[in-house]
Amino acid sequence: MLITTRGIRYATASRFTEPVPLAWDGVVGTTERGPACPQPPSALAPVVGNSVAGLTFDENCQVLSVTAPADASGLPVMVWFHGGAYVTGSGESRKYDAGLLASEGVVVVSVSYRLGVFGYLRDNLGLLDQLTALRWVRDNVEAFGGDPANVTAFGQSAGADSVYALMLADTEGLFHRAIMQSPPLGARSPERREMTAALREFVSVDESTPVDDVLAVQKDALSMAAARFSPSGGMPFAPDLGEVDLTAAASWVELLVGHTADDGSPYVADQPEVWDMVTELVFAGPARQLAADWTTAGGQAATFNFKWRPDGAPLGACHCMELPFLFDPDEWVGAGMLAGQEPDPTLAKTMRNLWAGFARNGMDALPSRSLEFGE
Structure with a gap:
């Protein structure tokens, strides 16, 4: 039996x-x-469906949900950060219902945070939201049967990029392991600081600007960034990290980082001849490099490549394809990327078991430092 507690306000x-x-x-x-x-x-709605269906919207969106076995006591904690290019998505999405993952003997916390202009135009406010949520987990998760001394931060796409930023920003030891699924690290180019300055000049809003007007200006800003800055213009609203030094984080965070075989396909769907190139430049190559750099910095790291694809999948093993294998697959029925098929239940069980095992025992739970899922 599981207990889910939704919509907890952490800030x-x-x-x-x-x-x-x-x-x-x-x-x-x-x-x-x-x-x-x-x-x-979401620009990826044709691929994954509507991830915020049925939710309300509010700038005061600092909420989280907790799913745990009813008899939980001292279990590993997994804190989920959703993707969406830092402009869409929510941890409250039904697509991230975590009952099956929690059934592997972990406590799962799903975090929502400010996005776009609201969260990343200035002062890394979305990142500060996430750090505040992790402090909430430290202070309260024991009441749900979780162990605050054994916390894994995990996320996909912008959520994985968030985990990267959190590893560099956390000076309190708020988590101990990290799983980064398809982080778009190739979009973290040296021009990001220049692009951030351009966005702040371009976006003229204040505390009283109506929400719809903020979103309209944000839309124009996204178009401007995409035209002027590449590849970082594909994800212009993101934490500004400055100079990066992995040494401190590598000393206390075990890392599992990877990608899907065709991560780049949704972004160049009409150009299949460049799917591999986009996947390699934005996702796969930087993930491998981070794992290597993590090891050089004194840490422990493993990689994965998710290759499963349904027959007739229009975009192959595309960005987000692994998500129905970790969360409730029923909530992903109708997603265009699945081509009317269902995730392989055996592979899904294997993945959930490995993710939970890594949260429990780190590298010792992995059969290899280079994992492959699917064909």
């Missing part, structure tokens, strides 16, 4: 201000999903 914030932590009221088993940050429709 509040006025527009363009740092999050203020909120004390938990101690209530377990709530069912109402919290709000998502205001956002445009």
